[in-house]
Amino acid sequence: MLRIKSIVKSIGDFTLGPMELKVGNEILVILGPSGSGKTTLLNVIAGVLQRDGGEILMGEIDISEEPIENRSTAIVFQDDTLFPHMTVRENIMYANVEGENISKVIDIFGIEKILDRSTDTLSGGEKNRVELARAMASKPKILLLDEPLSSLDYPVRKKLSTDLRKILKRIGIPVIYVTHDRDIAWEMGDRIAIMSGGKICQIGTPKSVFKNPKTVVAAEITGESNIIKMVVGQNGKRGHIVEWGDYKLETQVDGLKSGREVQVCIRPEDIVLRKQGEGKNWVKGEVIEKIFKGHRYAVELNIEGVRDQIRAYVSLNGNEIVNLEDGIPVRVCFPEESIKIISNE
Amino acid sequence: MKSKTSTIGILGGILMIYYIAPVVSLLFWKADGTIVPSIISEEVISAMITSVGTSIGSVLISCVLGIPLAYFLSRTEFRWKNIVLFIVFLPLVLPPIVSGMVLLTLFGPGSILGSLAMVSGVSLTQSLVGIILAQVFVVSPFVVIAAKVGFDAVNERLEYASRALGRTKIETFWKITLPLSMRGIIAGMMLAFARAMGEFGATIMMAYYPRTMPTQIWVSFITGGIEKAFPMAIVLLGSSVVVILLISLLGQEVRGGRAPY
Numbered sequence: 001m002l003r004i005k006s007i008v009k010s011i012g013d014f015t016l017g018p019m020e021l022k023v024g025n026e027i028l029v030i031l032g033p034s035g036s037g038k039t040t041l042l043n044v045i046a047g048v049l050q051r052d053g054g055e056i057l058m059g060e061i062d063i064s065e066e067p068i069e070n071r072s073t074a075i076v077f078q079d080d081t082l083f084p085h086m087t088v089r090e091n092i093m094y095a096n097v098e099g100e101n102i103s104k105v106i107d108i109f110g111i112e113k114i115l116d117r118s119t120d121t122l123s124g125g126e127k128n129r130v131e132l133a134r135a136m137a138s139k140p141k142i143l144l145l146d147e148p149l150s151s152l153d154y155p156v157r158k159k160l161s162t163d164l165r166k167i168l169k170r171i172g173i174p175v176i177y178v179t180h181d182r183d184i185a186w187e188m189g190d191r192i193a194i195m196s197g198g199k200i201c202q203i204g205t206p207k208s209v210f211k212n213p214k215t216v217v218a219a220e221i222t223g224e225s226n227i228i229k230m231v232v233g234q235n236g237k238r239g240h241i242v243e244w245g246d247y248k249l250e251t252q253v254d255g256l257k258s259g260r261e262v263q264v265c266i267r268p269e270d271i272v273l274r275k276q277g278e279g280k281n282w283v284k285g286e287v288i289e290k291i292f293k294g295h296r297y298a299v300e301l302n303i304e305g306v307r308d309q310i311r312a313y314v315s316l317n318g319n320e321i322v323n324l325e326d327g328i329p330v331r332v333c334f335p336e337e338s339i340k341i342i343s344n345e
Numbered sequence: 346m347k348s349k350t351s352t353i354g355i356l357g358g359i360l361m362i363y364y365i366a367p368v369v370s371l372l373f374w375k376a377d378g379t380i381v382p383s384i385i386s387e388e389v390i391s392a393m394i395t396s397v398g399t400s401i402g403s404v405l406i407s408c409v410l411g412i413p414l415a416y417f418l419s420r421t422e423f424r425w426k427n428i429v430l431f432i433v434f435l436p437l438v439l440p441p442i443v444s445g446m447v448l449l450t451l452f453g454p455g456s457i458l459g460s461l462a463m464v465s466g467v468s469l470t471q472s473l474v475g476i477i478l479a480q481v482f483v484v485s486p487f488v489v490i491a492a493k494v495g496f497d498a499v500n501e502r503l504e505y506a507s508r509a510l511g512r513t514k515i516e517t518f519w520k521i522t523l524p525l526s527m528r529g530i531i532a533g534m535m536l537a538f539a540r541a542m543g544e545f546g547a548t549i550m551m552a553y554y555p556r557t558m559p560t561q562i563w564v565s566f567i568t569g570g571i572e573k574a575f576p577m578a579i580v581l582l583g584s585s586v587v588v589i590l591l592i593s594l595l596g597q598e599v600r601g602g603r604a605p606y
Contacts, residue, residue, distance in 0.1 A: 048505045068508040081506040085524050095510040096519070138510040 001025075002045070002142050002174045004134040007054035009044050015039045016198040019052065023142075023174040023275040027165070029189030030178045030200075031221055037198040038178040039078070042144045045176070046075040058141060074140035076131050078147040082119040082328070088130050089115040102137045108167055109133035132164070136171065143175045148286040149184065161187050182222055186210075194218040215343050218252060219322040224298075225344070226310045227264045232256045238336065245306035249281050262341050270338030271312035273299060273324070277331035285310075286333040290324055299324060371578060386576075392561035393580055395510070397588065399473060400541035402542075403480035404534050407488040407577065410481075412530065415492035416518070422499070437486045445550025452478055468584055475552035480544050484537040491536065495529020496522065535592050542585045558584075 002302045004021040016037045022030075043049040045056060047068035056064045063071045074095075082091050088111060096102050106112050109129045114122065122130065128148055135143060149157045149164075165188050168175050177188050185192050186206045193203040196217035204208055213219035216227055233241040236250040242264060243249075256262065273285075284304040291298040296313045303310060312332065314324070325331070418429065436444060440534055452469035453459050462469045499522050507517040523530075545559035553560065558581045567575040 046505070046509055048509075067514075068505065069511050069513055071509075072511075073509060075506070075509045077502050079500075079502065080499070081502050083507070083521055083525075094507070094512070097511040134510065151471060284531065 001059060002176075003055075003057040004045070005034045005055040005057065006268075007044060007056065008052045009040060010051060010052055011040065011049075014040070014198060016044065019054070019192070019198075019200060021200065023176060025172050025174060026190040027168055027175045027177055027188055028175060029185040029192045030195050031180065031182060031185045031189075031192050031197030033180060033217065033221060036217075038180075038195050039146055040150055040198075041195070042075060042146050042176065042178055045071075045142070046073050046144055047071050048075070054118055072139075072141040074138050074142075075134035075136050075144040076146065076148045078149075078150055080119075080127055080131070082122075082127060082130055082134070084119055085317050086119070087115070087291050088119060088122070091119065091130060091134050092137050095134045097138065100139070103289075105133050105137050108136070108170070116143075123156075124152045126159055128152065128160060130168075141173060143171075143173060145175065145177045147179050147181075150179070150181070152339065156185075164188070180221070185222075194221060198220075212340060213342055216263060216265075219340075219342055221302045223313065226268065226271075226308075228264045228266070228308050228310070229261055230264045232258050232260045232262055232273055234258060242341075243341065244283075245303075247303075247305070249334055249339060251341070252335045252337050253339070256341065263343070265309070265340045265342045266334055266338050268311045268313045270335060271310070272313055272333035273301075273312050274331045274333070274336065277333055281331050281334045281336060283334070285330050287324055287326055287328045287330060289326060297324070301330070303332065350527040357543045362377055364484045368582065371575075371582070374575065388556075388561060389577055389580055391557050391575065393584060394544055395473070395476070395555045396558040396581070397584055400538050400588075402477050404488070404537045406477065406481050406528070407485035407537055408534065409595055410525040411485050411488040411533075412492050415489045416496050416522070417433065418489075419493050419496035433486050433489050436482050436485075441483060442550065443546075443547025445479060445547035447477055448482055448547060448551055469551075471552050471554055473552075473555060476548055476555070476557060479547040479551040483544050483547050484540045487536040487540060488530070491533025492526065492530045495526030495533075498529065499525045531592060531595065535589050536590060538588055539585055542581065542588070548550045 002021075002023040004019055006018045006020065008015065008017040008019075010016075011258060012162050014035075014037065019041070030041065032038050040049065044051050047063075047066065051064060054064070055062055058072065082088075083094065086094065092102055092106065092111075092115075106115065109132060111126070111129050111133055113267070114126055114130070119127065119130070131148065132145075149160055152160065161184055168188075177184075177189075179185055189206055191203060192206050192209045193200045194209060194213075194215070194217065195201070198217065202214045202218045204212075207220065212220050213222055213225070219225040228244065230242040230244045232248070233243045233248060235241070235254070238250070239252045239254045240256050240258075241248050241250055242262065244264075285301040288300040288302055288309065291300070293313075296315050301310050301312060301315055310332075414433075418426065418433075439447070447469065450456060451458060452462075452475070452479050454463065454470065467474060496541060503521055503525070504517050507521045508514065512520070543559055544557070545563065548557055549560050549563070556564065558577055562574045562577045562581065564578055
């Protein structure tokens, strides 16, 4: 178990923390935009950067003051850090400080055929495998991965991320995996922590974080979102009504103060588009543009009576897509369970 | 584009010819039967041994003292770093004869250090020690600057990765940083050696005896003209080339790759 207590680190104008975090024998994905402090956090845990305050505990042992080499944390950086003057085998053996049998690590990562190759002859995927194998050969108690797959092409990344999750689950140590790629995050993480401005703003299972983002950053980094300002109205049947221009949308959110302006997040895939539609949470709209997105269309919409432009997804083969040409009037429904109130952070 | 390349080629070619022509001219200047006996004369061999020995010693001392300084300057940010770098560059910009003068004020017979050394039975001038003191002053900046460039080129993340794998700072330096920066260090050693072999101004101020090759060439030149200095010049040229090739081969061995030039 890794525990981070009140960790603070300032670099120029940027401050990481104060932060609390517990990581058990699981894969915790830190998901956040560039500059949110993900790499800084890893570097502080690894000892590459010295913290300004707080504690880092490995079990019950405080490792905050320990030099990098005594922390039992292996770190795989974003860029290639294989030692270029050593072969693959020498890189792996270099990490094997205790001289143990490392054939298992070689086998797990499938690198037996490239052991005698120079590192500059390896492909991106092979380099990643060797980096990870080398990290594991050092018998770490915690594995820190800083976007290790980010430089790979999509098919290689997809294959390696699937393999990697299986391997990491088999190893059974705390793993912190930093990424800005939400697809990787969904695939790798037992839990996902959303990081923004040096702080963790939300943490939970991939599903809970996606379904119920708590902040604007969490909403935007976990998927496409329509972020709209609305005003809390009176109570409805299951929660507050939110007012959007002249529209009154029912939600399942309660506990808010009437009259307060709030940010509302609605995922494009939750929005229903029809040529006809009346009743609760239906509004009038007009198609601005239909954009082909591979497995679906994204439809940009103007909503009558408000200035916000929103995006909805429709499937390629669905009936709703028929005649969705630019300028066509449509009916738009925001199901009440899809309306999430989020904070401004 | 083609004319640009041609212009670059012509200008570069002129400079290359300017480098090579005097050396070739020296070799062909007086290739008669008197050269070989002159080369194997006692004074030439003595001067050659003195120059090669002191140059190797100076380069080694420069490495022992200069490589740690280069590593420190490469890896540490501090307030007075530019001043330290200026001090490192100072011997390079001082005229060698002035370097000799300032060294004499520190190590000469009338100085405190010189007097103390003399009491201990060591002469800091007119001795091999004096030659090495002069050479180290003049050539060590080459080692420091080239080694710093070598260390700068090593990604610090490799060092962090090494330490995160359980290796200490010292182990990381010897097994990762030093081998990867060896190219720069070898280049610095080559420059330093070449400069030490040819060092004249500071050396002659510190030690007229024992004579190094440049001193012997000068003495031969003023007593017998270019004819007398010629064999020594050939020897200096040859020995410099041989030692630089040896250092270069050492660099290839250490790096397992190309020579550092």
